[in-house]
Amino acid sequence: DYLEDIDSVEILSIGKSLELIKDLGNADRVAESYSLNGFMGSHAIGHTRMATESDVDIRSAHPYWAYPFKDIAVVHNGQLTNYWSMRRQLERLGHRFTSNCDSEMIAVYVADKLNKGMELEEVLHQSIEELDGVFTYLVATEDSLGVAKDCMAAKPLVLMETDDMIAMASEEIAIVS
Secondary structure, X not given: OOHHHOOOOOOOOOOOOOOOOOOOOOHHHHHHHOOHHHOOOOOOOOOOOOOOOOOOOHHHOXXXXXOOOOOEEEEEEEEEOOHHHXXXXXXXXXXXXXXXXXXXXXXXXXXXHHHOOOOHHHHHHHHHHHOOEEEEEEEEEOOOEEEEEXXXXXXXXXXXXXXXXXXXXXXXXXXXX
């Protein structure tokens, strides 16, 4: 038996450097509830979403942690059309999943490649060839951030860079507000 298989138990992460917070509700309420304005670090990812293919619950909320790998998390906008075949391939390698969400599969995919010694940039480039569908995803590791977009670039990505920070979002309103 695994701890995460017990009803009412949810493991969000076992990281050394990333702290994963998942909750339901609007971004302002979640930020206030967890005092996110007081967090210190070199990078962060966040995600608000309209659930289109998964339940509205904590298990389906972003960011997704790449169980059981430490310090790898993903947020994703889009849909993978080869989700089930990629998931089965990863399961045959011994990976387990806590949801049926393609975003979690991306996290495990990236973690598997990194664990095999690939560099994050190489993994991101390879994912564009191996993942099928329309997507943009952002991955955070202990010491880096990376982003990948499908070849059709159907899912938007807005980038803002100042002297103090770099911000990425799928909609301009998320950055300017």
